[in-house]
Amino acid sequence: MRWNNLSEGSPATAPALFGTDVVSRTFDTPEFRGITFHEVRARSIVNRVPGASRMPFSWTVNPYRGCSHACVYCFARKTHSYLDLDTGIGFDTQIVVKVNAPDLLRRELGARRWRGEHIAMGTNVDCYQRAEGRYRLMPGIIGALRDYANPFSILTKGTLILRDLELIRQAAAVTDVGISVSVGSVDRALWRTVEPGTPAPERRLEVVRTLREHGIPCGVLMAPVIPYLTDSPAQLRETVRAIAAAGAGSVTPLALHLRPGAREWFMSWLAHHHPGLVRRYEVLYANGAYAPTWYQRRITGQVHELAAEYGMGPVRPGAHRSPPPAEGGEGADTADADPEPDPEPEPLGTQLTLL
Numbered sequence: 001m002r003w004n005n006l007s008e009g010s011p012a013t014a015p016a017l018f019g020t021d022v023v024s025r026t027f028d029t030p031e032f033r034g035i036t037f038h039e040v041r042a043r044s045i046v047n048r049v050p051g052a053s054r055m056p057f058s059w060t061v062n063p064y065r066g067c068s069h070a071c072v073y074c075f076a077r078k079t080h081s082y083l084d085l086d087t088g089i090g091f092d093t094q095i096v097v098k099v100n101a102p103d104l105l106r107r108e109l110g111a112r113r114w115r116g117e118h119i120a121m122g123t124n125v126d127c128y129q130r131a132e133g134r135y136r137l138m139p140g141i142i143g144a145l146r147d148y149a150n151p152f153s154i155l156t157k158g159t160l161i162l163r164d165l166e167l168i169r170q171a172a173a174v175t176d177v178g179i180s181v182s183v184g185s186v187d188r189a190l191w192r193t194v195e196p197g198t199p200a201p202e203r204r205l206e207v208v209r210t211l212r213e214h215g216i217p218c219g220v221l222m223a224p225v226i227p228y229l230t231d232s233p234a235q236l237r238e239t240v241r242a243i244a245a246a247g248a249g250s251v252t253p254l255a256l257h258l259r260p261g262a263r264e265w266f267m268s269w270l271a272h273h274h275p276g277l278v279r280r281y282e283v284l285y286a287n288g289a290y291a292p293t294w295y296q297r298r299i300t301g302q303v304h305e306l307a308a309e310y311g312m313g314p315v316r317p318g319a320h321r322s323p324p325p326a327e328g329g330e331g332a333d334t335a336d337a338d339p340e341p342d343p344e345p346e347p348l349g350t351q352l353t354l355l
């Protein structure tokens with residue numbers, strides 16, 4: 001693995017992200033069977049987003065790389081190749097853990113050059129994936145953000161976030177905190193194969209409900225909407241209705257995109273599970289990673305209408321801080337140490353807020 005080659009900028013000139021003292025561990029428990037954790041000591045933890053001007057946030061913190069949630073469409077797969085790790089099953093099972101992330105963050109938040117800007121988490125891989133149950137990095141991270149009253153947002157599919165509810169509540173009392181839960185559809189049969197390591201969609205919506213009941217702003221990133229599998233009018237209606245019923249403060253639809261790394265893995269999954277759709281996908285994604293604009297607009301328009309029907313309306317300025325419409329596979333590629341970040345057009349997903 002290329003730990004020493006991993007840098008924030010040009011590999012030739014920038015300092016390595018991690019030290020060389022990597023410890024690899026496996027745990028023989030059902031939860032972690034088949035997974036290897038590579039414990040590293042990061043050299044920096046607050047990352048500037050490549051091409052930040054196109055994004056709703058400029059800074060991220062990513063305590064993990066790789067994600068056992070194993071979504072077949074996850075674009076963050078590509079980032080594993082920077083470590084010479086496999087972007088398919090390796091991404092799901094070879095997890096890099098930045099064990100010093102909380103200490104490092106506290107130090108960087110206290111540095112004189114830090115301006116207290118918004119920090120987005122869960123933008124590359126899920127910070128509440130299963131590894132977090134063992135390594136417990138997020139309590140230290142949220143505690144540091146709370147102590148510095150530094151605004152932040154978290155995007156996740158992990159129900160484990162509720163473990164830190166009290167810390168999040170404390171942080172929200174002193175700074176601007178936005179939580180977004182990712183639920184692309186509520187189709188259980190599809191969920192089992194397309195997001196096999198994640199909590200079920202209804203459990204994620206329970207997280208939304210619980211956070212809202214505790215007064216913590218929480219929206220839903222309805223992503224990805226998967227062409228021909230979750231995008232029928234009836235499916236969109238069922239998903240938006242469930243999101244509204246959970247009390248989400250907002251819903252942001254985003255159509256599937258397939259960048260290199262994710263595209264190969266997703267298409268092999270499609271060929272296995274839905275071979276009849278392969279040709280249609282080749283046509284729909286013939287021009288690159290993104291579905292055509294007409295398709296994105298159609299999805300956005302339909303979700304708009306449904307959201308209005310279920311009591312959602314336009315965003316009121318200042319009513320709710322938008323969490324980032326990004327997560328591995330669902331939004332922008334914000335991987336730290338990405339030597340060649342992909343260009344990212346503005347997503348067409350539109351946030352709607354419950355009135």
Ligand code: SF4
Binds near residue numbers: 076125129
């Ligand atoms: S899409 Fe998100 S939850 Fe799924 S594997 Fe990627 S980072 Fe993990």
